[in-house]
Amino acid sequence: MPMTLLAETSSVMTKTRELCAAIAADEHFAKLQKDVERFLSDDGARLMYQTVHQRGEELHHKQHSGVKLAPSEIREFESARDALMSNEVASAFLDAQDELESLQKTIGKYVNMTLELGRVPTEQDIAESEKGGCCGGGCGCH
Numbered sequence: 001m002p003m004t005l006l007a008e009t010s011s012v013m014t015k016t017r018e019l020c021a022a023i024a025a026d027e028h029f030a031k032l033q034k035d036v037e038r039f040l041s042d043d044g045a046r047l048m049y050q051t052v053h054q055r056g057e058e059l060h061h062k063q064h065s066g067v068k069l070a071p072s073e074i075r076e077f078e079s080a081r082d083a084l085m086s087n088e089v090a091s092a093f094l095d096a097q098d099e100l101e102s103l104q105k106t107i108g109k110y111v112n113m114t115l116e117l118g119r120v121p122t123e124q125d126i127a128e129s130e131k132g133g134c135c136g137g138g139c140g141c142h
Contacts, residue, residue: 019107035092035096036093036096036097039089039092039096044087045087049090049093049094052077052080052084055076055080056077059073109121109126113129
């Protein structure tokens with residue numbers, strides 16, 4: 001039976017586990033995880049986040065359907081958002097979330113480009129792909 005890239009003992013899976021172990025052992029990653037866990041256990045911060053997020057979605061949909069937002073609605077939302085950002089637990093969570101998402105996207109980009117190019121992407125390859133957005137610019141999402 002031929003060895004596949006996904007076989008438990010393949011070098012690709014071994015290196016994948018090594019990458020995962022390196023991420024899990026990283027001190028900064030552990031801090032980001034703690035920030036997320038602290039937020040998840042703080043009911044007040046979670047409620048504040050959910051309220052601001054839902055209100056932001058409502059205003060976005062309203063605006064997207066052509067309804068002009070009242071200045072008071074904008075002020076109320078900005079005030080709630082400012083309060084959220086001044087909450088240390090929520091602010092640390094949002095920063096951690098952004099950083100973890102960036103890490104995931106960057107690792108994914110390297111893996112995807114390796115599969116597309118058949119080689120490890122260079123810094124120049126990465127820079128060129130970022131000029132065109134997530135998909136080379138053809139989708140119209142940027």
